[in-house]
Amino acid sequence: MIKVKQKDLKIIVRDIHDYNYNQILIVGCGGCASVCLGGGQKEVDRLCAEINLVFKAEQRPGRATGYTIERQCHPLFIEELQQMIGQYDCALSMACGAGCQYMAELYPGMPIFPAVDTVSIGIDRDIGVYEERCRACGECVVGYTGGVCPVTRCAKGLFNGPCGGTNGTMCEVKGNIPCAWVEIYNRLKEQNRLDDIKKIRPVMEWQNQYQRTLIQDR
Amino acid sequence: MRILDLISGPMVWFSFICFFCGTLYQVIVFYTLSKPRPRHPQERPRPHLGLKKEPEILDRTSLSYRFAMFRLTVFGRDPGMMIMTTIFHVTLILTPFVVLGHNILLDLAVGISFPSLLEVATDLLTLAVLACCLFFLFRRLLVPTVRAITTPSDLLMLLIVAAPFLTGFLAYHQIGNYDIMVLAHMASGEIMIMALPFTRFIHMIYFFINRFILIHENTLGKGGSRVWR
Amino acid sequence: MTTQNKPDIDILKIREILCEKKKEVAVSLKTCAHCALCADSCFLYRCRDNAPLYMPSHKFINSIGTLYKKKGKVTRAELEEIREIVWKRCVLCTRCYCPLGIDIPSLIALARRICRSQDVVHDFEKEKKG
Ligand code: SF4
Ligand code: SF4
Numbered sequence: 001m002i003k004v005k006q007k008d009l010k011i012i013v014r015d016i017h018d019y020n021y022n023q024i025l026i027v028g029c030g031g032c033a034s035v036c037l038g039g040g041q042k043e044v045d046r047l048c049a050e051i052n053l054v055f056k057a058e059q060r061p062g063r064a065t066g067y068t069i070e071r072q073c074h075p076l077f078i079e080e081l082q083q084m085i086g087q088y089d090c091a092l093s094m095a096c097g098a099g100c101q102y103m104a105e106l107y108p109g110m111p112i113f114p115a116v117d118t119v120s121i122g123i124d125r126d127i128g129v130y131e132e133r134c135r136a137c138g139e140c141v142v143g144y145t146g147g148v149c150p151v152t153r154c155a156k157g158l159f160n161g162p163c164g165g166t167n168g169t170m171c172e173v174k175g176n177i178p179c180a181w182v183e184i185y186n187r188l189k190e191q192n193r194l195d196d197i198k199k200i201r202p203v204m205e206w207q208n209q210y211q212r213t214l215i216q217d218r
Numbered sequence: 219m220r221i222l223d224l225i226s227g228p229m230v231w232f233s234f235i236c237f238f239c240g241t242l243y244q245v246i247v248f249y250t251l252s253k254p255r256p257r258h259p260q261e262r263p264r265p266h267l268g269l270k271k272e273p274e275i276l277d278r279t280s281l282s283y284r285f286a287m288f289r290l291t292v293f294g295r296d297p298g299m300m301i302m303t304t305i306f307h308v309t310l311i312l313t314p315f316v317v318l319g320h321n322i323l324l325d326l327a328v329g330i331s332f333p334s335l336l337e338v339a340t341d342l343l344t345l346a347v348l349a350c351c352l353f354f355l356f357r358r359l360l361v362p363t364v365r366a367i368t369t370p371s372d373l374l375m376l377l378i379v380a381a382p383f384l385t386g387f388l389a390y391h392q393i394g395n396y397d398i399m400v401l402a403h404m405a406s407g408e409i410m411i412m413a414l415p416f417t418r419f420i421h422m423i424y425f426f427i428n429r430f431i432l433i434h435e436n437t438l439g440k441g442g443s444r445v446w447r
Numbered sequence: 448m449t450t451q452n453k454p455d456i457d458i459l460k461i462r463e464i465l466c467e468k469k470k471e472v473a474v475s476l477k478t479c480a481h482c483a484l485c486a487d488s489c490f491l492y493r494c495r496d497n498a499p500l501y502m503p504s505h506k507f508i509n510s511i512g513t514l515y516k517k518k519g520k521v522t523r524a525e526l527e528e529i530r531e532i533v534w535k536r537c538v539l540c541t542r543c544y545c546p547l548g549i550d551i552p553s554l555i556a557l558a559r560r561i562c563r564s565q566d567v568v569h570d571f572e573k574e575k576k577g
Contacts, residue, residue: 295487296484296487366502418479421477424477425478428478429548432550446553
């Protein structure tokens, strides 16, 4: 799912300092952000405590309060904030960029700041260890690359690889990451599908360069 | 009195054997039904060179920060319960080992004994266990969340724990019929020991398995090494 | 969503799924000291005015616990109730904290799997939140 990582406390605090906001609402998300240990109730509580400590150290009257909702990307759940949000000067969102923006859209008068950086769409390798697997390019090609995404895992995002600079089995761009195209080759070879690698793929229409809207047929 | 002989003799051994075998059985079952999973090596991205690290805005080693974080743990969120439950579990396990009478019997039987405390002290420990039991009882009956999941078996468990301490206390102070009290004390103690690996008390074993061996977010220590199959 | 005219519950299928994780379920149900310390770690519990219904242990005891105790012999109505619990009262954020280390989300996920095997599922589009 989507992986998020908390911003440096300094940056979060700077955002709210600039305008002297005092009553802060920190909104957590019980969806992806919570699963990746980035913006669930526990992190909300911690951030609250930290911001309150900062306020106390600076002897400001401010106060941060936390509230976690199921998902910040759905109106049904964001509406829950309706009755309380008026009491606050600004809100910090601990959901992914989408959730944060949706909240901003639904509460136009409310300054919303992200308290997390949305990092990737990834898998849970271990508890707290997440690896990126997808960049939402909009046209999935892993069918012919043996289940390895060249956009995410090849440093150059090549659709017809490898680039020729492959360093053994490693990527030439950065020493300690494996070359995605070597892996693609190995997997296709194992499945007797090496023909796939020879086919020239047309260039990608980079759909994720503009805002996309998904309409699912039902 | 045949029943006294039985309870003060073979039953004691039987209950201990039951306890040890039961514990062993549970541990073996856990190991056969779980499998090891190596932790993924965690490679942290190196900080960008050249960028000087600015000082942190909060001193994360300070006492006030640590206290604020501590307040977020289960100890800070429900301090009353956590203090009571800590006292309860420590005294519950400690007290039987430091009672003079137990140690004399142990010495007579197998020739080893644990250091004994003053009788006043063991008296106080016993009262502490009983007080905690009362606290749990009222918590069960009065706190809505706890009441929502309370079953009769929970009350029975509480009774099984409290009984040996209560009867032991009464017997020591010669309240009521001494012979019956001692008999009840031994019998209830044996029931408790036998019940340990097979009833709700199993959390005594599974606390350690769950929190130290199984891998999940809240594993303590090195982060665990096994998962259920 | 009405599920009246559906076929009977396939108890054997439920048992089969339960059997796979029998010991884990049994041990978790037994290990739970019914102490309610997990309540506070569930954000739904806190958002819903500390209602005991939203306490993680209440959820798994009344979902997978019921299934386990009845050895899968549940009626469709009971399964519908379990569906309410495991979909409406839990979002599987996987963050509940039990001091005894019970993995509550995996138990709730198992209950969801059993419900799905019987076609008792939650329709996110049609239903309002719990
Ligand atoms: S904290 Fe753990 S042991 Fe206590 S009620 Fe919740 S699940 Fe059960
Ligand atoms: S996984 Fe379910 S029960 Fe556990 S904290 Fe999340 S919503 Fe609550």
